[in-house]
Amino acid sequence: MNLTLHVWRQANAAAPGRMERYDARNVSEDMSFLEMLDVVNEQLIAESKEPIAFEHDCREGICGSCGFMVNGVAHGPQRGTTVCQLHMRHFKDGEELYLEPWRATAFPVLKDLVVDRGALDRIIAAGGYVSVRTGSAPDGNAISVPKEAADISMDAAACIGCGACVAACPNAAAALFTGAKISHLGTLPQGQAERSRRALRMVEQLSLEDFGACTNIGECEAACPKQIPIEMIARMNHDHLKAAWQTRGARKSGGGE
């Protein structure tokens, strides 16, 4: 099949961007979307033009590196699928496709379709962990985890940190991403000691980055390639509200460690 691509080209964060038109010829339906772009790039290099920069690594939908908008939809039209796993059999000959980077103030464009998602790491650093010194853990089976809790936790932990939820959200909120981590750890017995602190600090970090506020629109759930449910945001709000209430007016105690 033959396709027409309109791709966002931007030299760097400071430069203005623009859409450029390219032809993708003889695309096989067994190609992945990124393999189609590989072929376009080889062609561009042959014509002494600059290839399109896009992020990718594992190409099997788990590393979370890839992601851009295809016709306004994060990761393209197939539900529950990263753009690296999206195959060309889902497109028709002659289609016109518009490729744009994630659009969010918190994700500045670095080049073409590549954005800076460092804010997501900073949200994790603010409390998305269980503090456990290496070597100090009890026997694995000393901590009993009901299967249901393990399953919910795993559903949340499946997040790949790609940023599609932010890109899909009209407010550019990172609530699903943050809610997923708070739910992953908050549903496990191991995560209880820091549960309040985690919710307070991570939500605070959200507001320090340039993310918008969540207004329960639900675009994030629809765009998530791992189909993480929006209930994770409810879990975050629950933990945050409870923690905020508990620590209301609490004074910092001093001394000791």
Added chain:
Amino acid sequence: MKLDSRIPSGPIEQAWDQARFDMKLVNPANKRKFNVIVVGSGLAGGSAAASLGELGYNVKCFCFQDSPRRAHSIAAQGGINAAKNYQNDGDSIYRLFYDTVKGGDFRAREYNVYRLAQNSVNIIDQCVAQGVPFAREYGGALANRSFGGAQVSRTFYARGQTGQQLLLGAYQALEAQVDAGSVKMYTRTEMLDLVIINGKARGIITRNLVTGQIESHAADAVILATGGYGNVFYLSTNAKGSNCTAIWRAHKRGAAFANPCFTQIHPTCIPVSGDYQSKLTLMSESLRNDGRIWVPLKGGDKRSPSQIPENERDYYLERRYPSFGNLVPRDVASRAAKAVCDEGRGVGETGLGVYLDFADSIKRLGKNAIEERYGNLFEMYNRITGEDPYTQPMRIYPAIHYTMGGLWVDYQLMSTIPGMFVLGEANFSDHGANRLGASALMQGLSDGYFVIPYTLGNYLASNKLEKVDTSAPEFAATTKEVNDTIARMLSIKGKRTVSSYHRELGKIMWDNCGMGRNAEGLTKAIQQIQALRQEYWQNVNVPGSGADLNQQLENAGRVADFLELGELMCRDALARNESCGGHFREEYQTEEGEAMRDDENFQYAAAWEYGGENAEPILNKEPLEFKYVHPAQRSYK
């Protein structure tokens, strides 16, 4: 070159305890005075950086991706082994040790492997405490599954995303240290060279992949945890960015490269579908627990699988290896698949594929049970091929997956360059000539959480290291070499793209240094690679400049290194006149087509020393001793 493996003496069961007691310690208050560089943020690098930061060292951690969570450990699917014996099925540390030495076809160091088996139990504890959501039984206890090469169920897993969950555990521990200020993370930063001062590793030169800036970083020790080099074959299950640049450039600075030809071909990957193919996707080995592998009995049978009656199918693994059946180790399963395809009995359009069939399991356990176990893998298969594995068998074929070889390290994980340590897949240590499934995650975390925190301290406490900063002339000299190489690559502006060379190299490697190897092919491959490399430096086209984000330039440097490493792999394969594990020399096989080892002449680790540009590498040998597990021909019949 002198290879001092520093293997402890005394009984193997107490060796690691004794070694730890004998190691010198760094006083807690002094740890913050030491600067440590960790390159790579996967299971090995991430866990090392987190643990060292927690101990109080000043850590700088580097990754080329935009976040440490992207490291390729994330893609490991099936699980992680540990000798917990939670199943009461006869497992023990000694049995895991035994299985690993045997599975590695007697080409690994016994003492390293024993320590790995010991640490395996602590890894599970650590990861559970971090909140890794391992699969659970209804009673709340940890669940296990079985994996190739073992007759006990010792594999812990988190659906088909075990690597992801273990890596997120390490990544979260790492980010906690970033928050605490003990680790400084450098993302989108690639190591391009190692700086050696007075014979010791004292820093690295990096490139900022966004600005193109070349930077110097000084330290008291350098730890490389940069993964494997399977992408030398172009098509592999590795991530596109996985590369050998850090270890190869360290090799050129004096680190011996051990057993480079020991590569693992994974039997269950989705077959190649066209010339544009950019990578191969693994279907977890755990599928072999419930899937049955077969091909048509007769060659050229083009009927659809459902049309082929039971008595016209050949379940060749069950037939050839009745006691292990579909769960034979990876090297054995891969070679058997190649053999039936060479006989013309392969399936699919290309004839390079075998069936992995779940019909019996679905009948026995129900579709729901299969979905629960492998749902995400079935979905992935469906997305890539457009076929539904619930109703028709998967087509699979072997693909390059893992490299057992890597930089040579001693028992303390230090390379032949003092002060440079190598962890995880980047070293050659524990898997011999073939790695068992679910053991890569184990090794990465063992090295990072439970070995390097001790051995690094021992190095720092037993060496008087002079103060060094980036104003030392060695930094300027190495920076100049790095800049010159980049400038040279950008100046060629030839006719062929970087990828076209990479594909060509990959084909040479796969045809001659892949599943089957012989002296004639390897000799020819060495010449072809030399010619290709020469052409590369005259005719490659690297567009753009070095002063901004330039993915072609990044790749060009990596491919240049693969073009050198590929030759060394062929030389190693040519020098090893035996078959063992993943290294199958067609001249050395039994009548039944099994690998034939030559323990008398090749019971050693081959540690290659860089000979210089256009000079031949030098082979050093570390003899391997087997005091506990006696070498025998591996039998899985």
